Amino acid sequence: MLTVQNVTKRFGKFTALQDISLEFSHGVYGLLAPNGAGKTTLMKMLVTLLFPTSGQILYDGAEISSMGSKYREKLGYLPQDFGYYRNNSPRQYLHYLAALKGIDRKEAEKRTEELLDMVALSDVKDKKMKKFSGGMIQRVGIAQAMLNQPEILILDEPTAGLDPKERVRFRNLLAELSKDRIVILSTHIVSDIECIANQVIFIKDHEVYCNTDRDSVCTVLQNKVFLCTVPEEASDDFENSHFILSRREEAGQTHFRFICENQADVPPDAEISTPNMEDVFLYVYREE
């Protein structure tokens, strides 16, 4: 079990995370927060790139920074922005990282072939990466994170740049992997978390706002999300007086999806709708 205990991280006078406490066991953990909320800082601390200003991070009861390589050999990490060696092919790149991960040469070759096949890069495995698109680079990144079959997989914006088909493939893969390991992922794409996360963590104002299972997340908006159709000329007034989730124009009418916390304020013709995680995200971070 990976435990974050009262962790605070400051950069000079700026507090990036304040008194965070979390526990991770098997399953997929979705980390949701807008930019600058401290997601990446938390992830970097989990992979020992950053050190907490106070508090500690434990793995099976031991402090991760003192575990050193014993901890890092269990890690798979995909950073949000990661560099690569432009003149390397994906195969060379993965072989190098496999060597750093302590995987022996034969095993590395086998794993590299499997992973490149998994991320559909087998046919370009010997091409230089400088010619790759963003999505292809991202897939190489996903492959490297899985090289050592990690017990803890930490993914920062893993689906950025992937096309919808690749995203679905990747989600399915993560769901399969999460059976016997910890998977922590942060993303702006709420649907990714909605599909695969067992547990959802919201970080707001540099603190944990909510840490709950996927099914419970939406209860916060139960009976508060509505659908309504308004004539086009009245749409601006309606928008200004309600918390709008989405808006669609059609045949002189405007269809709104909105949140109304006070039942008395619900328009009489509005229909109740089932809230989803994106609604919750917009609701939680409405001021940001």
Place this chain on the structure above:
Amino acid sequence: MNIFYRQLRRILGAPFFLFLLAAFLLWNGFLISQKMPMQREINLINDIAGQTGIHINADFHQKFQKIADASEADLRTLYQAKTKQAPADDQKMLYALTETGLPLTGSEQDRVRDISATLNLGNAVQNHAEIYNGFDINKRGTYFLKEVGADASLTSFLKPNYAKLQQRVEQIRQDGEMDTLFFPGTTYAMHSFLYNTLLKSILMESAILGVLVMLYSVSFEFMHGTQALTYTTRRGRMLTLDQFGASLFTGLLVPLFLLGVTLPVYFSKFHYSNLWDSIVSCGMNAERNGMEIAPYVTWEPMTIRQYLWTSIAILFGLQVIFCLFAFVTAVLCRNSYIGFLGYALISMALLALPSMISPRSLPAYLTACNPITAWSICRAWLTQVGSAAVYPQYIPAILCCWGLLSVVLITFSLRHFRRRDL
């Protein structure tokens, strides 16, 4: 080993490395080519040494006289043949053959050069002992101390060393160290060329490449934005040590390669084969040093061969220090360009410092005890030349103190890096 090998391969395949290595080799070739006009004379002197031996004694004089006589006879023959005049004074005949526009074939020109070199060598041999006559280091030292206004600490430090050097001068005179044959220093300056030009150049080239390689390798992940991946692997931040090992190995490989190519080329062009056992402090090796002509007074008796090997060893020692400091710079500074700039500025400051501070006191005088100044006085590492290093511990002190300092700084920087936010 696998990671070390990968780092090494990365360095050795870097375009800047290969380009600079090739450029430096070409430059060294150019330097050697500048000395080529003297090649015939130098090789002739080496041949003569093969016939006469290197010890200037009665036997030497007897053998050399025969060679000189043959040269003079050849000079007379050539002079008569070209001018149809009766033989005259050697200098007049040489002047007539070389400076009056007489048409000479290529082989005749070579004969004239050989004759001239032999006769000049004869003069140098005749005068070789004079350089040590009245050579008083105590007097020179006292003049230096007075000129800089040395305080008590500097005076009490340098005076015993002047006395020690004067003893060496007496020893050189008495033991016959001054009486060995070498290329006349005032004419050919071969010691200066080999050490102050060639070896100095090789050390600078090695240092530049060693420092660049260290900065390139250690900051490689930061420059490519891959640090978040590589430092979270099992090897983690220990990767820096692999990069350090590979860079240091390359840093030592560079002077080995540059020396391994440059010196064989040099010695194949300029033959030393009969002079390896000559003594560096011999009177023949005295060279112009500023306004005066001075011998190379080594602290210990050293042959040309011993001096060369010791200088090469010192070069490697200094190269290690340059590389170690580059590692500290690379660990503390993530950007290799800024790191190199910083390193260059500090080096320039170290080079300028001793000349900017008047060496009145001992601490001011000891500012010259640094590897950059040592580089700048390449020809005087094991001798007393100039005023910066008039103590026998100069090179050992630099290697020990700066080596120790670099180890301390490396320990500190690694500890800092281990706990640094990346």
